[in-house]
Amino acid sequence: METETTAPEGTEKPKRVMLANARENLRAACDQLNIHPDVYEELKWPRETLAVSLLIRMDDGSRRAFKAWRCRYNDRRGPTKGGVRFHPNVSLDEIETLSFWMTFKCAVANLPFGGGKGGVCVDTKQLSPTELERVSRAYIEAFAPFIGPDHDILAPDMYTNGIVIAWMSDEYSSITGQPSPTALTGKPLAFGGTVGRVDATARGGYYTLRHLEASLDLDPDKSTVAVQGFGNVGYHCAKLLHADGYKIVGISDSSGGVYDADGLDPLAVMQHKHETGSVQGAKGHGETRDISNAELLEADCDVLVPAALERQITAENCDRIKARIILEMANGPLSPEADRALTQNGHIIVPDILANAGGVTVSHLEWVQNRSGFYWDESRVRDHLKKTMETETRAVWTLHNEMDLTMREAAYIHGLRRIAESVEARGTQAYFDGT
Numbered sequence: 001m002e003t004e005t006t007a008p009e010g011t012e013k014p015k016r017v018m019l020a021n022a023r024e025n026l027r028a029a030c031d032q033l034n035i036h037p038d039v040y041e042e043l044k045w046p047r048e049t050l051a052v053s054l055l056i057r058m059d060d061g062s063r064r065a066f067k068a069w070r071c072r073y074n075d076r077r078g079p080t081k082g083g084v085r086f087h088p089n090v091s092l093d094e095i096e097t098l099s100f101w102m103t104f105k106c107a108v109a110n111l112p113f114g115g116g117k118g119g120v121c122v123d124t125k126q127l128s129p130t131e132l133e134r135v136s137r138a139y140i141e142a143f144a145p146f147i148g149p150d151h152d153i154l155a156p157d158m159y160t161n162g163i164v165i166a167w168m169s170d171e172y173s174s175i176t177g178q179p180s181p182t183a184l185t186g187k188p189l190a191f192g193g194t195v196g197r198v199d200a201t202a203r204g205g206y207y208t209l210r211h212l213e214a215s216l217d218l219d220p221d222k223s224t225v226a227v228q229g230f231g232n233v234g235y236h237c238a239k240l241l242h243a244d245g246y247k248i249v250g251i252s253d254s255s256g257g258v259y260d261a262d263g264l265d266p267l268a269v270m271q272h273k274h275e276t277g278s279v280q281g282a283k284g285h286g287e288t289r290d291i292s293n294a295e296l297l298e299a300d301c302d303v304l305v306p307a308a309l310e311r312q313i314t315a316e317n318c319d320r321i322k323a324r325i326i327l328e329m330a331n332g333p334l335s336p337e338a339d340r341a342l343t344q345n346g347h348i349i350v351p352d353i354l355a356n357a358g359g360v361t362v363s364h365l366e367w368v369q370n371r372s373g374f375y376w377d378e379s380r381v382r383d384h385l386k387k388t389m390e391t392e393t394r395a396v397w398t399l400h401n402e403m404d405l406t407m408r409e410a411a412y413i414h415g416l417r418r419i420a421e422s423v424e425a426r427g428t429q430a431y432f433d434g435t
Contacts, residue, residue, distance in 0.1 A: 018097035018310070021336050026100075029412040032403070039420045043103070046073040046096050047080075050146050054120065054138040059128050066135060070118040070143045072152050073099035076422040079150050080116030081106060081360060083157030083186075084139065086164075090119035094310070101331055101353055102360070107415035108392055109357040111364045116152050118143070124159045136164045140171040147172070149182035149371075155363050156186040158231075162198075166191050182370040185363035194366040196381035197359075202236030202307075203382070204358015205329050207389040208350060209303070210244070215397060216325055216348060218302070226250030226301040226323065228257070228293060229308030230269070230279055233329050233356070237305055238266040246303070252296040253279050254308075259299055262286025298322065306333035313338045321347065328352040343406050351408040353415065354396055361388050 023044055030040045049071040056064050069092055072080040082102040095117050103115025120139060124132055140147075147154060156165050169184045169191055181192035189195065196203075213220070225246045227238045230253040242248050247263040255278040258264065264284040272282035280290045297304065297313060297320075304323035306312050310332040313321060318338035326342070326349045328334070334342070334349065342349060362385055369375045392414070399410035 016093045016096070018093050018332070019100065022097050022100045024336065025408065025412050026416070028409060029416045032405070032409070032413055033416060033420070035416065035420050036424060039416075039423045042076075042423055043074060043100075043419065046071050046099060047075060048072050049092070049096060050143065051092065052142040054135060054142060056131065056134050056138055058131055067121040068119065068139055068142060069095045070146055070152070071096050071099040071116060072146075073103045073115040073117075074419070075114035076419060076426075077107060077114055078112035079114065079148075080152045081111075081113035081155065081185075081363065082116035082118065082153075083155040084118040084120070084160050084168075085157035086120050086122050086124050086135070086159040088121060088123040090121045095119050098331055103419070104412060104415040105353040105357050106360060107418040108353050108396070108411055109361050109364075109388060110392065110418065111360060113153070113360070113364065117157075118154065119157075132164065133167050136160075136167040137171040140168045141175065144172060144175045147183060149180065149367070153182070153363075153367060154184045155360070161232075162186070162188045162193070182367055185366040186359075187366070192366075192370050194362060194369055194375065194381060195378040196385065197362050197366060198232065199236040199240075200362035200385060201356050201359035202233045202240060202329065204361060204385060204389045205233075205237055205305075205327055205350075205355045206240040207358070207386050208355050208393045209241070209325075209327055211390045211393045212350070212397065218325070220245035223247070223303060224249045224301040225303045225305060226259075226296055226299040227305045227307060228252050228296050228312060228333075229306065229330060230273065231307070234305065234307035235266060235270055237307060237327075237329055241303075242266050249301055250291070250296050250299040251279050251282075252291070252293050254293075256280045257291045257293060257296040258282050258284065258288055259291045259296070260284030260286050260288040261300075264288070303327060306330045308333070311335050313342075315341065318342050319345075324348065326350065328355050331356070339406075339408065349407060351411045354393060354407070354411045357392070358385055358389060361385055 051069050054066045054068050099115045099117035106113040165186050166188050169187055172183050173180045187193035223246055225248050227234045230251055238248050250259045251269050262285040269279050269282040273279050301323050303325045305327045307329040312333045314335040315337040318341045331352050396410045396414050400407050
């Protein structure tokens with residue numbers, strides 16, 4: 001029996017809303033820098049995207065088809081790099097937009113990578129461990145000619161953890177006939193992973209916020225934080241900020257959240273989640289109450305950390321956001337309309353292409369270590385991550401002030417300058433015209 005896992009195809013051409021919105025940021029950055037039109041022309045569409053159908057034998061003997069994609073957006077600065085997400089709502093538009101953001105994220109962090117992304121339209125909660133392994137290996141089998149350590153490097157994303165990456169790495173090595181650890185990052189340590197990768201994305205955002213404390217007039221001992229999304233990134237970000245004195249007043253996951261004005265201990269909340277499957281019902285230091293995800297976003301706090309899915313803050317709810325500072329640990333958690341409205345109302349938004357660049361920064365270190373065969377200790381990895389995040393954060397903040405830009409505009413300009421240099425180094429129309 002064949003079962004289709006996605007909605008039937010319509011007759012209309014799919015709308016690329018997310019990618020179109022992302023291109024608006026690109027166009028604005030090009031206009032600000034007076035970038036040569038060749039650069040915009042090259043960056044407005046992905047270099048290549050491959051779509052496949054993964055046909056998987058399920059445990060009950062049936063077969064199911066899962067749509068899957070891999071996009072390589074731009075490789076001017078080096079091989080493309082980006083995660084693979086397993087989620088029932090993954091779409092082509094989302095994958096190409098995420099790879100666009102990854103292109104700029106790598107440039108902002110000054111890494112020798114371009115941007116890529118992949119995904120499978122699947123609900124992992126409905127799969128057995130053996131079915132999940134088959135999907136993971138089938139993804140690599142389908143895309144093996146498309147990826148590689150000097151072409152396109154994979155990494156974990158939503159619902160693709162260390163064991164999934166281990167299966168993928170093992171499958172790629174089997175296909176190539178030799179150990180190939182450099183084709184994927186985010187691997188378990190026994191598979192050639194690096195120390196410091198598990199909390200790298202969260203730690204990068206933490207370093208960014210801490211570096212901006214004086215500029216943002218933030219006092220850790222007097223500031224409150226709400227975190228939406230309590231997976232790997234949200235949990236580690238909350239834990240790091242809590243350890244430094246920030247009061248975590250709100251935490252939510254996909255099933256809802258908890259709020260306590262007197263504070264929550266992220267470790268205790270995670271223990272409760274492990275025991276019950278949800279953060280709801282966890283106890284804080286005062287009168288803890290269960291709330292919805294929507295209420296979490298609108299909670300009374302100084303810093304809001306969206307660490308879940310895209311488009312969580314929109315035109316419908318942005319006027320109820322109380323947090324003065326939004327640290328984007330998720331990719332694209334604000335719609336363009338919400339972004340503009342919040343900025344006009346004085347909110348400071350630390351953009352995703354800067355705030356969550358810690359993951360790919362440490363993935364680059366893993367790739368370097370795999371190639372050299374020499375592995376660093378955790379202190380060296382963290383020192384490098386801290387230096388990178390602080391250097392690029394200061395550069396973006398300086399542009400934000402000098403050019404009177406939002407932090408998002410400043411981050412795009414910062415990354416675009418580096419991408420444009422690599423494009424222009426190969427010659428533009430101006431060069432061939434002799435102008």
